[in-house]
Amino acid sequence: MGLIQSYRLRLQRKRWRIRAFRKRRELTSVANRTAQIKADDILLFCTQRNEAIRLPYFLKYYREMGVGHFFFVDNDSDDGALDYLAKQPDVSVWSAKASYKRARFGVDWLNWLQMKYAHGHWALTVDPDEFLVYPFCDTRPLRALTDWLDASSIKSFSAMLLDMYPKGRLDEEPYQAGQNPFEIASWFDSGNYTISRNRRFGNLWIQGGPRARVFFPDAPAKAPALNKVPLVKWDRRYAYVSSTHMLLPRGLNQVYDEWGGEKASGVLLHAKFLDTFGAKAAEELQRSEHYAASVEYKAYAAQLKDDPQLWCKWSERYINWRQLEILGLMSKGNWA
């Protein structure tokens, strides 16, 4: 990578940061409990819209994991999610009425909050339907992982998005608030992911899984990206570029080994495909507030009308992180 290219990326990073700074005006503080944050707390950042039904389990899951404080941006919910969040003792929440799309799908808002509050903390950035699984997560809290990353001078931790789906129709078993979504959506594709390298940002671009298999079989290039770097030892100079798929400076995207070894990595279990999905897809189609003119949702809507079945004979049922490790979806690296 030449100096010019490197300088361009630097300018780009500055641009995203300035943009985040400008977009701060769109955020209205509803509950600000950031004074409670302790110096070594792990912080979680999330944008959400009308996900009230998911929030109880989401908060429980990450509290048990050891997240110290939650940052939410509520994008104009009308299902009571905002009130619910404002009442939680370890949550700070902002409300944003402006366009999700024009805030680059929430990235600008979160970049701003991270710039302001996450400096020097480990920051976990996830959606309300994403659940982090990392090596030894059944016996070691998240703090054990971040301490180990600190000791190893590793600043970012990769966790690929793994789409989970139920057996049978999506709307067969309704999801209840507080329920573990993976009791319903407990299946996944274990080995149909393709990877290519993004030379410019240095990240991997992973596609595949049930979404490519069922919704994009004839246009695989359009299938959604599954690579994510959700856990970062944040510095105020950092910025997410596109969702949590990649960041700048580009060194943070180097979460993979190029010389044959395996770095430690986790998985984000994606509980998107529940009975709530149909309604969500219809709504997002109306709003057109999603990536690439909601091409994803268009494809979903077209398919889901006739046969909402993601399960196939070779789907794998989720057991635990060790299973994902053996299947090669994540790795312990040299953490033992």
Add this chain to the structure above:
Amino acid sequence: MSVGIVMLVHNAFDRAEQVARHWAAAGCPVVIHIDKAVPRRAHDAFVAALSDLKDVHFSPRKRCEWGTWGIVAASQGAAELMLSRFPKVRHVYLASGSCLPLRPVQELIDYLEDRPQTDFIESATTADVPWTVGGLDAERFTLRFPFSWRRNRYLFDRAVEVQRLLGLKRRMPRGIVPHMGSQWWCLTRRTLSAILQDLDRPTYDKFFRHVWIPDESYFQTLTRLYSSKIESRSLTLSKFDFQGKPHIFYDDHLQLLRRSDCFVARKIWPHADRLYDAFLTDSAGAMKKTEPNPGKIDRIFAKAVERRTRGRAGLYMQSRFPNEDWENGVTAAPYSVFQGFTEIFEDFEHWLSRASGARVHGHLFAPDRVHFAEGQTALNGALSDNPVLRDHNASAFLTNLIWNTRGERQCFQFGPMDNQDINWRVARDPNAQISVITGAWAVPLFRSNLDFADIRRLAAKLQKTESTHMDVLRSAHAKARVRIWTMSEFIEAPMEPLQGILDEIGRPRLRRLSEAPRMVDLNGFGQFLQNLKNQGMHPYLVGDFPVSRGVTGDAKPTPKPYLVK
């Protein structure tokens, strides 16, 4: 009180306090060194917390940066204090704040009581030490290290390079032979005082002050001068990863640590409550002893290093994406590729799967769809039979397929009509066993019902594709096991190559091949080839196929479906 503990502490003070109390409760005096970098408040609180114990002392504080002299100076000071303050101490055990005693302290005392003259210190000559990282072993002693490795890595590396280039070397003090080993030792009063009170100590100190990571070499080297009996191993269990950082123990290592034969383990994660609760109890509350099995610990951590440096062969994932030629194996397991066999044998796939026990797919890279074995529409790992998805990244399709079906031998058919994107990938893969009958693509054309003009055009195209593919397979970079026959050569004596292929797939078979696949009827094929030639399209890849065979019909291709040897 025959054992004194020297503790080096720089963080996790609550745990350090707990461990110090544990040592003291068993009657061991403790001297603690607190890193000078620790803020005053934390320091004072820690000292105050331990003020009720009379046999716990604090030594003069030094600044301990990793890899520098400070740690040695700290241990020297603390050891001196220990020896002068507690005249009855016979062994001094160097430990850190994140060390955890694994066995009741009394056992350690008894053990050392039985070996009053033995120094336990890992100490090996630099030539024989395999655990050094970063290419610095003997050079730790011969170069100078003016820059901090932690804070000024760039200058550190440049300084090393410059000294190598100029051939600069420091002179070693007379009489010492550099040794290295684990930083955590247990030395006798006799040896330790000899080191600390040596008249030449200023010379040695001056030298080691500029040695890189002197805590792994100072005592290790000097002990060799005075000790009457060295046991070159550390009583402290500590495992290092590929960068020389110590592995950390967590709650889930409890069972593992109980099986260690060491007295102390490091490092322990400060929040590993279960470990601290389990090991820091009095001997009455201590767990039942289990048979030591240190090999298991070694295996687990050796595997972790191996995973980080070499990884699992044939795996491509979010945190392992090797550059080309650095894969340690392009694919996960051996597999076989057959080109031209289904064209000349009817029912080749079934025959092969019966004879070899492998899973035999059809043309996986065919343009219409992925022909998985038994006509399945998906395969292990939910690989789809959709050709567009496959062609989106054909080599990932192949590596995924082989990875997903680990443990079961895979075979598939290939041909010049298929997607050729994977040719180089397969050719470079030592796991691939490729058998090709060139020119066999002419047989389906011969049996087809197409216009001859179309046949001619297709034949030319297929021959060109196959020829390019053969160049790849014959290239000097190809690492696959490749066998190529021309069609005419192959059908002269098909049994021998088939037997060879089956042997290579390697299913233990008691009997020789008893059943051969049935060859298609090639009557008139010779004439067909001649017609192509007459049209100016020479199918040279078929080999020299006698025209007469098909024309006269008296030398029919062996019409025997089954052949018993």
